[in-house]
Amino acid sequence: MAAATRAIAVASNTTASCLLFKRPLLLKRSSLCFKNPSGAKRLFSCRAIYNPEALQIKQEGQPETLDYRVFLVDNSSKKVSPWHDIPLHLGDGVFNCIVEIPKESSAKMEVATDEPYTPIKQDTKKGKLRYYPYNINWNYGLLPQTWEDPSFANSEVEGAFGDNDPVDVIEIGESQRKIGQILRVKPLAALAMIDEGELDWKIVAISLDDPRASLVNDVDDVEKHFPGTLTAIRDWFRDYKIPDGKPANKFGLGNKAANKDYALKVITETNEAWAKLVKRSIPAGELSLV
Template sequence: MSTASFGDSASGAGCLDITYRLYQDDDSKLEQVTAPADTLAHDPSAPAWGLALAPGLPAAQRSAALAELFCLPTDEPLPAGAAEEGAPLQPRFSGVLLMTAASVRSSSVAPIGVPGDQPGAQRNIGGGEWGRYAPRDTGKPGTLERRIFLQENGRDISPWHDIPLRNSDGTINMVCEIPKDTTAKLEVATGEEGTPIKQDVKKGKPRFYHEPIPWNYGMLPQTWEDPQHCDAALGNLTGDNDPVDVVELSGVQLAAGSVHRVRALGAFAMIDEGELDWKVLCVRADLPLAERLHDIADIERELPGELERVMIWFRDYKIPDGKPPNAFGYGGAPLGASLAGRVISDTHALYQDLVSGARANDEALFLT
C-alpha cells in the first residue's frame, strides 16, 4: 500500500482537501466525506471512492494533485479525462484509513451532489478528542456487517462505557454516530460486546433516513434512558433504553466514531412511539461559534430559526415510513441549558445504577 501525499500543492496553498463519495456495488450513493489527501493511502483491494476537484482549480495544481492521488510516476499520464475540470473520478482508497484522516484544513473542494448540502458548508472528519480516541472501521459501509469500534492507545474501548461523560473544563463528551448531511442510520449497539457503532436495521435491511440529517447526531457516553424509570414531569413516560441523543449545531461535518467536547445548550423532550427520547442540543466547544452559544436564547440569536428546524425535522422524519409525527413534551418548547444539564445528570445517574448492579440488567445490555 503506497501513500498518496499531496504535501504543498502547486499553488502553495497547503494540503488539498478531497471530497469522496462512497458507492455500493449497485452504484447507490451512501455517504460523502471530505479529508486532506495526505492522510489517505492507495489500496487496490478497497472499495471505490468517487472524487471531484473543485471547479476553478488551476490546471497545474489540479494535474499535480491527481497525479499524486493516483500514485503515478511523474512521467506517466493521468487517466483519460482525469484532469478535466469537475471530472468525476473513482480511485480506490482504504475506508479504514479514510476514517482516521485529520481535520479539514482548506476549502479547495466543492461538495458533489449530496442532497441538503449547503453551499460553502465546512466539513471536518476529525477534531475534538481525535488525538486521544480513534475509530476502527470494519466491514463495508451500508451493510449490516459494518462496525465502527473506538480505540484508545491502540486498544478497543466502548464508546458507551469507556469515554467519560464530563471533562474538567465543564464540557461534556459527544460520540458522533451520524455525520451531518448523511443518511445511514448509525447507532451504538448497546447489546453487543464492546458496544460498537453499527447501522440500524429495518425489515432485515440497513436503515437509512429518507433525507440527509442536517446536523451531526450522536450520543452522550455513560448516560441511559431507563425504560423502567418514570418521568413524573412528563406524564410518567419511560426512557427508550438508549444513551441520551445529542444534536450538534456547528454546521461542521464530523465523522462517525469521532469524539468531541461539546457544550449543552438545551434539550427537546421528544416522545417517540410512547417513549421519552431526549434530544440534547449542543455545539462543539473548540469552535468560535461556541463562544457565542451558552443557552437556548443564544441559538435563536446566532442561528435564527434553527430551533424550529430541529423540532420539525425530528417530528416528521418517520412520516415517509407511514408512521405518525413524533410528539414533544412541554408543548414542543425546548428546555434551556440548566434543565438540559439536569437531564444529563439524571440519565448519568440511571446509567450508574445500571452498571453498578443497583438496577438489574433486565434488557441484557453489554456492561463489561
C-alpha cells in the same frame, strides 16, 4: 499514591464524573460519590478512564453493509466502549460527545448497545439497513455514561418511560464530523421527544472548536445566532417517520426547547441512571456492559 486513590482524591475537588489521564486507569466499575461546589451530592461512576485524544477509530467491514462496525481502540489496539469507557463530564459545563451520524448524511447509525464494546453500526429493520428519508442537517451522537431508564416514568414529560438508550446529542456546528469522532461540547438546550410513547431526550449542543461556540451559552443564544435552528430540529425529528407511514413524534415540555439548566439536569439524572446500570442495581437485560 495508588491510581484509584489518586482518582478519588482528585474527584473530591472537581465536578467531573470521570477524569482524563494520559494512560487508561481501570477502576473496575467502581463508583465515586462526592459533593460538587454547589453542595449537591451526586453519584458518578467510572469503569475505565481514557484520554479520548489517544483513541483511534477502527472500521470493520464495508460501510452500508450489515457487518459494518466502527470501534474505538486505544494505543494497544484494545477495543473501548464509546458508551461506557469515555468520560462524560470534563468540567466547566463541557462534556464528551461521540458522533454516530455526520451531518448531511442519511444512514441511521447508532451505538450497538447489545454488542460487546458497543460499536457503532447501521440500524436495521427486518434485516434491512435503515436510512432516514432525507439527510439529517446536524451532527448526531450520544453522551457517554448516560442511560434513559425504561423503568422510570418521567412525571414532567407525560409520564413517559426512557427509551433504554444513551442520551442523544444534536451538535449544531458548521463542520461535518466523522463517525466515531469524539467532540467536546457544551449543552445549550433540551428537547423532550416522545417516540411511540418512549422518552427520547435530544440535547442540543455545540462543539467547542466551532467558530461560533463562544457566542452561544443557552437556549436564547441559539435563537439569536442560529435563528430557526431549534424549530428546524424539532420539526425534523417530529416528521421523519411520516414518509414510512408512521405518525409524527410528539414533544413534551410544552413542545418547546428547555434551557441549558434543564439540559444539565437531564444529563445528571441519566448519568446517575447509567451508574446504577453498570453497578447492576438495575437489570441490564440484553444491554452489553462491556
